[in-house]
Amino acid sequence: MDKKTLIQNIKVRRSFLCVxxxxxxxxxxxHLDSSPNGVLQFNKEIIDATAQYCVAYKLNTAFxxxxxxxxxxxxxxxxxxxxxxxxxxxxxxxGDIGNTSTMYAKAFFQSLNADAVTxxxxxxxxxxxxxxxxxxxxxILLALTSNEGSKDFQYIGKDQDIxxxxxxxxxxxxxxxxxxxxxxxxxxxxxxxxxxxxxVPHHFFLIPGVGAQGGSLKEVVTRTITKDxxxxxxxxxxxxxxxxxxxxxxxxGMKAKEISLSMAQLMDQLx
Numbered sequence: 001m002d003k004k005t006l007i008q009n010i011k012v013r014r015s016f017l018c019v020x021x022x023x024x025x026x027x028x029x030x031h032l033d034s035s036p037n038g039v040l041q042f043n044k045e046i047i048d049a050t051a052q053y054c055v056a057y058k059l060n061t062a063f064x065x066x067x068x069x070x071x072x073x074x075x076x077x078x079x080x081x082x083x084x085x086x087x088x089x090x091x092x093x094x095g096d097i098g099n100t101s102t103m104y105a106k107a108f109f110q111s112l113n114a115d116a117v118t119x120x121x122x123x124x125x126x127x128x129x130x131x132x133x134x135x136x137x138x139x140i141l142l143a144l145t146s147n148e149g150s151k152d153f154q155y156i157g158k159d160q161d162i163x164x165x166x167x168x169x170x171x172x173x174x175x176x177x178x179x180x181x182x183x184x185x186x187x188x189x190x191x192x193x194x195x196x197x198x199x200v201p202h203h204f205f206l207i208p209g210v211g212a213q214g215g216s217l218k219e220v221v222t223r224t225i226t227k228d229x230x231x232x233x234x235x236x237x238x239x240x241x242x243x244x245x246x247x248x249x250x251x252x253g254m255k256a257k258e259i260s261l262s263m264a265q266l267m268d269q270l271x
Contacts, residue, residue, distance in 0.1 A: 205224055
């Protein structure tokens with residue numbers, strides 16, 4: 001999906017919601033089959049209930065890889081089920097040098113037909129550029145994350161020069177453009193969001209951490225929204241586990257609708 005289409009979808013739906021399908025076999029409603037088939041059924045019902053309120057889905061591949069040989073099939077079938085109008089993110093956090101990155105890119109862009117994949121930049125240019133070589137596909141670079149351990153490396157240098165996460169962002173601008181490169185920014189890092197937006201005014205951000213992880217939607221949007229919106233805000237647990245009963249899909253749809261309405265209001269106020 002190209003940038004123009006993504007922006008158009010956001011403006012038509014008046015939502016920049018990304019639903020995270022971090023579907024855990026151990027957390028399925030008890031009436032579903034406790035097997036990979038149950039995960040697939042769960043995903044399909046969540047998609048049916050939420051598709052009208054979101055523009056993207058993010059699948060954390062670890063939850064599928066943990067299912068062994070059947071998990072990849074569930075991942076593929078889930079992606080096939082998602083409407084073609086929606087942006088599909090493989091949250092794989094891959095990153096290796098040269099031909100290995102090319103193989104990872106082929107796995108997610110060609111075999112699975114995802115629109116985007118999350119990539120760890122620690123190994124530098126030759127671990128990232130192979131992902132950027134695919135037309136109308138996106139590399140979503142880990143930049144500033146919400147986890148406690150992010151302080152171990154991402155803030156190095158903040159007292160002497162500029163922090164490492166800013167150096168990563170600035171260096172990556174030599175590799176890709178706002179047409180194929182996004183950045184992951186944690187929603188709880190509100191004090192840095194405006195600064196990062198000033199560095200990359202035209203790039204999209206993927207922002208996890210709103211809702212169950214404590215991030216404020218209004219604070220995030222206020223600091224990052226652009227004339228083209230420029231953000232995808234991910235919500236996983238708050239939506240897909242809104243209920244553990246037979247009404248799980250209905251409740252998920254209600255929660256997605258609630259979030260999307262808040263997004264529409266913020267778009268009207270700030271855009």
